[in-house]
Amino acid sequence: MSEQVKLTSAEKFDLITRDLDEVLGSDLIKGILEKDERPLRAYWGTAPTGRPHVGYLVPLTKIADFLRAGVEVKILLADIHAFLDNLKAPIELVRHRVQYYRMILTAVFHAIGVPTDRLEFVVGSSYQLTEAYNMDNYRLCASVTEHDAKKAGAEVVKQVSSPLLSGLLYPGLQALDEQYLGVDFQFGGVDQRKIFTFAELYLPRLGYAKRAHLMNAMVPGLKGSKMSSSDSGSKVDFLDSPKDITKKIGDAVCAEGEVEGNGVLAFARSVLFPISRLRNESAEMGAPPREEDGASRPLTHPEAPKGALLSIIRPEKYGGNVHYTDYASLEKDFAEKRLHPADLKKAVSTAINTLLEPVQKFYQTSEEFQKVKNEAYPEEAPVKKPKKEKKVNPRFAHLIPKSKGGTAESEEAAAAAVEAEKTEQVEASGKENPNPADNSKVGLENLKIDDVETTVGKSKDEDAQV
Numbered sequence: 361m362s363e364q365v366k367l368t369s370a371e372k373f374d375l376i377t378r379d380l381d382e383v384l385g386s387d388l389i390k391g392i393l394e395k396d397e398r399p400l401r402a403y404w405g406t407a408p409t410g411r412p413h414v415g416y417l418v419p420l421t422k423i424a425d426f427l428r429a430g431v432e433v434k435i436l437l438a439d440i441h442a443f444l445d446n447l448k449a450p451i452e453l454v455r456h457r458v459q460y461y462r463m464i465l466t467a468v469f470h471a472i473g474v475p476t477d478r479l480e481f482v483v484g485s486s487y488q489l490t491e492a493y494n495m496d497n498y499r500l501c502a503s504v505t506e507h508d509a510k511k512a513g514a515e516v517v518k519q520v521s522s523p524l525l526s527g528l529l530y531p532g533l534q535a536l537d538e539q540y541l542g543v544d545f546q547f548g549g550v551d552q553r554k555i556f557t558f559a560e561l562y563l564p565r566l567g568y569a570k571r572a573h574l575m576n577a578m579v580p581g582l583k584g585s586k587m588s589s590s591d592s593g594s595k596v597d598f599l600d601s602p603k604d605i606t607k608k609i610g611d612a613v614c615a616e617g618e619v620e621g622n623g624v625l626a627f628a629r630s631v632l633f634p635i636s637r638l639r640n641e642s643a644e645m646g647a648p649p650r651e652e653d654g655a656s657r658p659l660t661h662p663e664a665p666k667g668a669l670l671s672i673i674r675p676e677k678y679g680g681n682v683h684y685t686d687y688a689s690l691e692k693d694f695a696e697k698r699l700h701p702a703d704l705k706k707a708v709s710t711a712i713n714t715l716l717e718p719v720q721k722f723y724q725t726s727e728e729f730q731k732v733k734n735e736a737y738p739e740e741a742p743v744k745k746p747k748k749e750k751k752v753n754p755r756f757a758h759l760i761p762k763s764k765g766g767t768a769e770s771e772e773a774a775a776a777a778v779e780a781e782k783t784e785q786v787e788a789s790g791k792e793n794p795n796p797a798d799n800s801k802v803g804l805e806n807l808k809i810d811d812v813e814t815t816v817g818k819s820k821d822e823d824a825q826v
């Protein structure tokens with residue numbers, strides 16, 4: 361935001377907390393704003409695992425509000441967390457993923473009109489390997505119960521049948537980050553809530569201040585469930601082509617008149633309306649985004665009136681054009697069947713394509729960016745498939761019925777075996793490990809720790825309430 365507009369502390373507080381799902385510690389934030397002696401400091405962390413998808417637009421847009429309210433924001437690229445979480449990012453790929461995240465997030469920030477010169481990117485390992493941080497980690501480990509660590513990570517760390525110790529360390533390191541990044545509040549999705557309350561409980565036990573926590577709602581996937589990196593049909597990647605985007609939106613769950621579980625409406629509400637509003641506000645406040653970023657282009661139709669946030673363009677005989685200035689009216693029209701799913705889908709895919717055009721242009725014109733992407737996600741680089749007969753891995757031979765009758769069933773089983781084999785190859789190639797709990801790859805499968813007799817009795821200590 362322009363420095364020309366001076367906000368009161370109450371206005372700043374409203375801007376910082378608008379559209380959020382939950383705020384813990386608002387008094388702490390108000391206190392610093394009212395004192396007005398120094399800027400508020402905050403961070404948002406992301407672990408560079410799978411490729412970021414358009415669901416990230418929600419926190420990134422919110423960060424724009426923080427900056428306008430004068431908050432100093434750090435973006436943590438949590439490389440160590442990326443492999444602590446069940447090796448989601450294999451150690452040898454993680455530095456490339458850090459680079460990829462930095463580049464794509466910067467491009468997206470520009471596309472939505474957020475000036476990145478006021479953001480500070482910090483890589484987790486730049487301070488998480490220091491003596492002081494490690495000693496604090498050990499101190500924390502000597503205070504946190506296993507129960508609390510497990511519970512804190514339950515919605516963030518991948519839950520598997522044979523959990524690794526690294527997943528238990530994850531919440532503790534995230535709590536320490538608040539101290540080491542020197543912030544007043546941490547911002548993240550509501551999925552981080554248990555880690556946030558864990559940090560509120562445990563940081564003071566190490567003698568550190570309890571921080572405030574701000575949470576955004578999660579964006580539902582296009583199929584009505586949570587938007588997830590592992591289900592490519594339910595998410596839109598920042599680098600998906602306009603054609604792919606139109607197809608994904610076209611296939612999304614969007615039954616006529618149904619608001620509940622409607623992925624397209626949810627996307628419009630949580631992503632498009634806020635970004636559109638941000639653009640309008642920037643223009644009004646005399647701080648339009650830089651022309652070269654493409655972020656000054658409205659997501660609405662060129663003929664849309666001032667204040668419009670999303671335009672439905674359709675022939676007169678189907679009701680003519682409508683320009684919505686708020687989400688509630690769009691939802692109402694949809695619920696009352698005055699807005700057809702096909703028209704909504706068209707408007708949403710046009711808006712996403714407009715929004716992402718500068719990101720994709722940057723990708724297409726930057727050889728460095730392309731190189732980084734291929735290094736970070738090597739299995740996605742085009743590989744020439746050698747033409748050879750599909751052999752079935754003996755490990756999966758049990759999926760093939762004994763009789764080679766050529767029935768549909770046996771073909772299905774053979775396909776399943778080939779599929780299983782492919783999955784294994786993908787895992788071996790360093791792709792995000794879909795089932796890292798299968799510890800056979802690290803030679804742990806025969807280690808039956810439970811067989812070892814233990815002299816340690818059950819702790820009588822009550823687990824702290826997280």
Ligand SMILES: N[C@@H](Cc1ccc(O)cc1)C(=O)O
Pocket residue numbers: 404405406407436438441516533534535537538552
């Ligand atoms: N837990 C965050 C990543 C993160 C890691 C460390 C932090 O300090 C903050 C955030 C996620 O789910 O992506």
